[in-house]
Amino acid sequence: MIQEALAEIARGTAEIIDTERIEKLLRGYFEEGKIYQVKVGFDPTAADLHLGHTVLLQKLATLQRYGAHVQLLIGDFTAMIGDPTGKSETRKRLDRHTVLEHAKSYQEQVFKILDITKTEVVFNSKWLEALGVDGLVGLTTLFSVARMLERDDFDKRYKAGQNISISEFLYPLLQGYDSVELKSDMEIGGTDQKFNLLMGRHLQRAYGVGKEQAILMMPILEGLDGVQKMSKSLGNFVGITEPANTIYAKILSISDELMWRYYELLSKRSLDEIAHLQKSVSDGSFHPKTAKENLALEIVTRFYNEESAKIAKEEFDNVFKANQLPSDIKEYEIETDCWICKALVDAELELSTSQARRDIQQGAVRIDQVKISDDQMKLCDGEYTLQVGKRKFAKVKVR
RNA sequence: GGUGAGUUACUCAAGCGGCCAAAGAGGGCAGACUGUAAAUCUGCUGGUUUAUACCUUCGAAGGUUCGAAUCCUUCACCCACCA
Structure with missing residues (x-):
């Protein structure tokens, strides 16, 4: 005992x-x-x-x-x-x-x-x-x-x-x-x-x-970058009060190597079970992505519940596998004839119009899922979904 | 108290009168490739309504100069060595 x-x-x-x-x-x-x-x-x-x-x-x-x-x-x-x-x-x-x-x-x-x-x-x-x-x-x-x-x-x-x-x-x-x-x-x-x-x-x-x-x-848990220790000031952390979707997505973004570290320090599974899992992944019989999904599900479940974890996974798969839009996107109201770069800043997707301009030139900006290349365009009346990169979204109402 | 060194963008670090919004590295962002992974390759990385342009930035304030991150003066901070 x-x-x-x-x-x-x-x-x-x-x-x-x-x-x-x-x-x-x-x-x-x-x-x-x-x-x-x-x-x-x-x-x-x-x-x-x-x-x-x-x-x-x-x-x-x-x-x-x-x-x-x-x-x-x-x-x-x-x-x-x-x-x-x-x-x-x-x-x-x-x-x-x-x-x-x-x-x-x-x-x-x-x-x-x-x-x-x-x-x-x-x-x-x-x-x-x-x-x-x-x-x-x-x-x-x-x-x-x-x-x-x-x-x-x-x-x-x-x-x-x-x-x-x-x-x-x-x-x-x-x-x-x-x-x-x-x-x-x-x-x-x-x-x-x-x-x-x-x-x-x-x-x-x-x-x-x-x-x-x-x-x-x-042991000190490494942050999402896998190098420095997890800390708020370094921005490589997963906060336990963050939304379930965020926690799930953050866990899935860690490297495979780091995943085992997280398994060891955060999972409640037995060390034997983890060793077995690791073996299955290295001999190719188990996909590392699945192992990571399981880890993410376990962690989200701990701070929320199984239901929320399942929803987080579905949402994630929807957005990143099927390339669909996330279900809850922040909305903003913008004045008509707004310069696109300004709109991106107003929707809090970019920090400056200069940055917005650069991103557009690099093909990182989409309007209603369509990539744009003209950094001079203006938005006329209507509703649009703006996207910068893979993970920043905003809905704007222009009038 | 004395002597010497230093303070540059997110971080480290070059620059020593004009070609400096400022090398390089790291980080970050984005694109390609993917499993939104890693690795790799590429681009970007002060701001400005559209810019071979302007504005702000190289510890702070003044000064010299046609022109300063670079020279001078003062101040602040920091470090080392000696006491």
Whole structure:
């Protein structure tokens, strides 16, 4: 029983630190019904969750089935410093109102996956504000600069002669201190958070919390481009609140190679089943497109339902296989005798008339499914369907 | 505090008085081919009612010049080294 649970928990993880401890927590649950605290941190700056977040969330949901109580930590205090992982720009401090709003929006999304009765939302400003300069200085004595510089990204930047600010040293310390306050038994995060996660362990020891959190690291999900990590700012994401049709279409646009990665990290199918599927595709007995469709259907179903997923697929096939128009196209009203380039801009299909002109010259623009080549034409009264490229549509009423 | 280097379009990065809306790469968009996949090939990639044209852009503001991303001055920011 415990071993089974452990195997399920370990599935897809990149690294686990202190498996013995996790085993102990599970034993406590199975034998005595003891629950334990699992910490996960979120930045309150981005309120839209995407598939990358769900890798963590799904793992948490699994843990919740085995006795975990989730501490969903909103890093409202640390967010203003900015995580040094990645680019560092001085961030604006968010006001209380905005933070609460983001947190609320998080909860709406998070509980599509997590069990609300086993989750608690906490804000680290609560204790970090109270920490004071005194406490902060105390905290900084517990870790050395040399060890801080061991951290991979600091090391690289230091050697490359790039700037590292003191506040960036504070970030992992404060995040680790959260684990002290929360007395977490386990923390889950992406592999890029390894240093920060370990800091929690280190500080729990230093502060004599009486336990050291186990660490569960999940791989970072690549974005739609298959190279960089999925993030909203890079625009390579699939948001979990996006329309079913969009989610479906985005999944279908990923490369075959990336599809297996998504299967591994997002699908609920067993690893054996996925391996089998992969084999069938590589020996040609199963079409990769079908495999991708199944994946897309599974993911859409998770956030909506089977019916919506089916409709999304039909819509997709209609538009891209049969070259028909999508069923819901935005409508715009345009004045008569409108220059085509201007109309394209007004219908929000193009950003500028110059761009519109270029696209027309390249044969990317269609009116009522017919390709046009004259960038000087005007639209007279009537209703038209404008299309730019393969996926941008708009209906216009000209009068 | 001293010395030196730097700030160019979405990103990196060339340019060092006119041929600069600004090389090149990446990214993005579009076309061909497809499974709206990848790979590949091609075109485009500041704006403007139609442009061997004009306008805005090369950290900011001034100046020199017929003419400046390029030279000078001041300011801001950033980095390294020395203290």
